[in-house]
Amino acid sequence: MRGGGGGILSNTEDTKQPSRRQQDPEGTRRNIIEVASSEFALNGLAGARIDEIAEKTRASKRMIYYYFGDKEGLYVSALENAYRVVREGEAELDIESLPPLEGLRRLVGFTFDHHSEHEDFIRMVMIENIHSGRYMERSPALRAVNEAAIARIGSIYAKGVAEGVFRDGLDPLEIHWQISALCFFNVSNRATFSHLFGRDMSSAENQVKLRQNAIDMVFRYLAKPEYI
């Protein structure tokens, strides 16, 4: 919009370098996804504007339709990308070598921090839930990924039960659900909660408290009374 210089001045210097890639499909794609993700996370599917996304991109609106077909296609790609990025971060977590009690604390603390650091991801999940998960159905890749999280909990829980520190009969999926609830809510409902009760829950002090509370809560739920 601002005249960007590319059209008129590009003959002077840029084309002199022969090895410099002037067409970069992968880069363009990635750039579009990045911009789109943050716009969708900020404004939702209906609220995000294709023209706005295009303008913030190094590419043009034409490229969005070239690569992603339509707005919904772009949204689905952004959603997939959000899950992929977050999963890659989680994959680095190694708690299976730790003693169960310590591993559990580490897992909850990590999840709390991880969610907190990926607000855009949380927002994308919120938005997708507003749409009742309609769009993620198009993406078969998503499901398989998250089962790793359950496996991780299943393994640590089984070890804890075997060692006699965790009480028996709980369901790893439900434990994951509880950890998710505490860590997700912390990001998703910050704004309304803080406003309704006049206390900034995202402040450093409050986050330290809420984090410790989440760890304690899951710990007390799992551990046998004599270990509390």
Add this chain to the structure above:
Amino acid sequence: MRGGGGGILSNTEDTKQPSRRQQDPEGTRRNIIEVASSEFALNGLAGARIDEIAEKTRASKRMIYYYFGDKEGLYVSALENAYRVVREGEAELDIESLPPLEGLRRLVGFTFDHHSEHEDFIRMVMIENIHSGRYMERSPALRAVNEAAIARIGSIYAKGVAEGVFRDGLDPLEIHWQISALCFFNVSNRATFSHLFGRDMSSAENQVKLRQNAIDMVFRYLAKPEYI
């Protein structure tokens, strides 16, 4: 849109009844709010369509602007209404006369059920969080209301500490936060969670389990180990 009969046929029978109100400001307002609430809850602020809302209303589009000024004004009114309806339901809960342990269980169970029965409210809160609570700032009425929930917990918690069944040093606001997290997430993230893990968390059996888990979890967090 469908010719509704009012214009042409109204002389035949309708006007014969003298006491039948043909102008009904309160009713019109209420009707608009009701329709708008469900449209906003379903589609979000940007996704909802004024024309769509108008059409589902007994009134016309002009009336929306007549009573609410603009789309955002209508949204804020719908948000206020959602909080008011839910608060009125909660006010009926009387747990302060119960023994602390029983009162706590009752409170968590009630909150779980109440959230579950008011999905539109949960969706409105999600949407408002997507907007970072921007619009609820316009509504000073909202804050005062919710403090009652904290007071309720504060009272039952203090009683439990005095009786020696709850451990000391916890913060009622944080307890409320935890209860909210577990009960809110149950509704807000149903779609994505169920899809990612291939298990319908909203089924009757799973809801019974999750409800009991939430109660247990809060109970174990509050109670002294010897009462667990």
Add this chain to the structure above:
DNA sequence: TGATTAATGTACGAACTAGTTAGTTTAGTC
């Protein structure tokens, strides 16, 4: 080198959408 395909820019249009204008009907009042 000339032909073919992939990638990109520009300009535009059709449909939609929030909000308005201009006017009518109803309920209550003097």
Add this chain to the structure above:
DNA sequence: GACTAAACTAACTAGTTCGTACATTAATCA
């Protein structure tokens, strides 16, 4: 029964927004 303010309607407008047609440049291959 005339008058006024509130309640209400239908049709319209100005601006937005998704998506596309057409042209062009870069890479690839025969």
